[in-house]
Amino acid sequence: MALRLYNTLSQQVEEFSPAHDNLVRMYTCGPTVYDFAHIGNFRTFVFIDLLRRWLRISGFQLDHVMNITDVDDKIIRNASAQGKSLDEYTEIYTKAFLDDCAKLRLEAPEHRVAATKHINDMVAAIERLGAGEHTYASDGSVYFRISTFPQYGKLSHNDFSGNIAGARVDVDTYEKADARDFALWKAPKEGEPFWESPLGPGRPGWHIECSVMAIKYLGETLDIHAGGVDLIFPHHENEIAQSEALTGRPFSRFWVHSEFLLVEGQKMSKSLGNYFTLRDILEKHHYQPEVVRYLLASVPYRKQLNFTFDGLKSAATAIDRLRNFKLRLDTEQFPEGVNEQLSSRTTRACRAFHDGMHDDLNTAEALAAVFEYIRDVNSAMDSKEFRVGNVPGAVELLSLFDSVFDVLSPAPSSGTLLDSEVESLIAERTAAKKARNFQLADQIREQLLDRGIILEDTKSGVRWKRK
RNA sequence: GGCGCGGUAGCCAAGUGGUAAGGCCAAGGUCUGCAAAACCUUUACUCGUCGGUUCGAUUCCGACCCGCGCCUCCA
Numbered sequence: 001m002a003l004r005l006y007n008t009l010s011q012q013v014e015e016f017s018p019a020h021d022n023l024v025r026m027y028t029c030g031p032t033v034y035d036f037a038h039i040g041n042f043r044t045f046v047f048i049d050l051l052r053r054w055l056r057i058s059g060f061q062l063d064h065v066m067n068i069t070d071v072d073d074k075i076i077r078n079a080s081a082q083g084k085s086l087d088e089y090t091e092i093y094t095k096a097f098l099d100d101c102a103k104l105r106l107e108a109p110e111h112r113v114a115a116t117k118h119i120n121d122m123v124a125a126i127e128r129l130g131a132g133e134h135t136y137a138s139d140g141s142v143y144f145r146i147s148t149f150p151q152y153g154k155l156s157h158n159d160f161s162g163n164i165a166g167a168r169v170d171v172d173t174y175e176k177a178d179a180r181d182f183a184l185w186k187a188p189k190e191g192e193p194f195w196e197s198p199l200g201p202g203r204p205g206w207h208i209e210c211s212v213m214a215i216k217y218l219g220e221t222l223d224i225h226a227g228g229v230d231l232i233f234p235h236h237e238n239e240i241a242q243s244e245a246l247t248g249r250p251f252s253r254f255w256v257h258s259e260f261l262l263v264e265g266q267k268m269s270k271s272l273g274n275y276f277t278l279r280d281i282l283e284k285h286h287y288q289p290e291v292v293r294y295l296l297a298s299v300p301y302r303k304q305l306n307f308t309f310d311g312l313k314s315a316a317t318a319i320d321r322l323r324n325f326k327l328r329l330d331t332e333q334f335p336e337g338v339n340e341q342l343s344s345r346t347t348r349a350c351r352a353f354h355d356g357m358h359d360d361l362n363t364a365e366a367l368a369a370v371f372e373y374i375r376d377v378n379s380a381m382d383s384k385e386f387r388v389g390n391v392p393g394a395v396e397l398l399s400l401f402d403s404v405f406d407v408l409s410p411a412p413s414s415g416t417l418l419d420s421e422v423e424s425l426i427a428e429r430t431a432a433k434k435a436r437n438f439q440l441a442d443q444i445r446e447q448l449l450d451r452g453i454i455l456e457d458t459k460s461g462v463r464w465k466r467k
Numbered sequence: 468g469g470c471g472c473g474g475u476a477g478c479c480a481a482g483u484g485g486u487a488a489g490g491c492c493a494a495g496g497u498c499u500g501c502a503a504a505a506c507c508u509u510u511a512c513u514c515g516u517c518g519g520u521u522c523g524a525u526u527c528c529g530a531c532c533c534g535c536g537c538c539u540c541c542a
Binding site for chain 2: 031037042043047048072074157159206228229230232265267269270271300302303320327356362365368375379381382455459
């Protein structure tokens, strides 16, 4: 079975492979750094991380570019309100974004590129578009003329043909020739920052950065372009228009879009005020970042995900179950030999996991394969049917799972006890238990719990874990 | 209005033309000094509604109802 992905362009699930060699050229839309990103934003970034990881597990190499939009109207407005330069202002939120990404264990893309570092490339591209008569200037700004790109609408599956023919208006009296035309280069208003250029002073429009940086780093045709569904129109539609007008080639073979995170049935967004940042959840609500990662990863990316604290709690418990299984696997003594039936059970579980992920990143199905396996193996451990020889297979399955979901190892927490300190307290408690001094034994257990250490008495001795 | 996504147990959620995965929660049980972990049992005669096709539909077709989103900045 091969990897299949839903392609917004064709509105179908298609088998994926890169156009050239084994290398996947992928571009994904990153954040606009005007504020802290919220977990709705991170749903998409977690999805992109899953996609990255699964592509590599599927045997492909990656060349992935993610942009950081560090100039736009909101940034300019907020920076000026705080009396900061653009750079001073965006540095704060760029750093916050990268910190959050690290907490959520998002792999770094091969290239992280900032819009303001590519102004010259953008100006050059706009000039080339102008030479092809795809642009016009108006009030010091430069616009893309959509009537020069007949395929406009092919991604969002909108038909604009009627619109464009009838709506032609006088360029001199209206800013834009057509309502659908969009700015490539924006003239500065009073007091706004700008770059000097042959186009006149100004700053780039939102869409041009992605086309220019994608083509610069990855070539004229990408294998995958990804982002949230709200970018389909107009952002990605406009990227296609610019890029294909520029190169005459298809801009991206696959377009994949993740659905929204909802809160109480509505889109999580800054403007509605119904949003949580990662910081909110970690600091105010005391969840581990892995819990957020798991929750966002566990619902398949094309399904809207209603965010609730019940959902977070449920994710936390599910992670505990997975970690407990790993702990048991790592610490328990098993009888010699190998149980062939369980070996083939492991093979089946691995295949089911692969099949689920290959099926348009169906994480729910992949997870089900893992949990079913864990239940069966726990049961086999209880009945002593699980043997030493079955350990490597089980470890392999867990590591396959964790190479995608990456939630098994807890984030290191500061100010806790050293392993040796824990071990010596456990020894003390074991001695107390032997002496049937259960009061002291329980006291030590409580004391450890206060320091984030959980003890479990098993037949083969005490095992412990960090909360 | 156009385009798109979705409606499956208390919650999250997979899925197939042949009679409903998985996770969480809840109840009971096994184990245990207690606790934890783990396991077992119970929990949708039913998959938004109404028709149609079929031996048989949650799964195909049609109509309708409801929720969310995009069409302006937005993951």
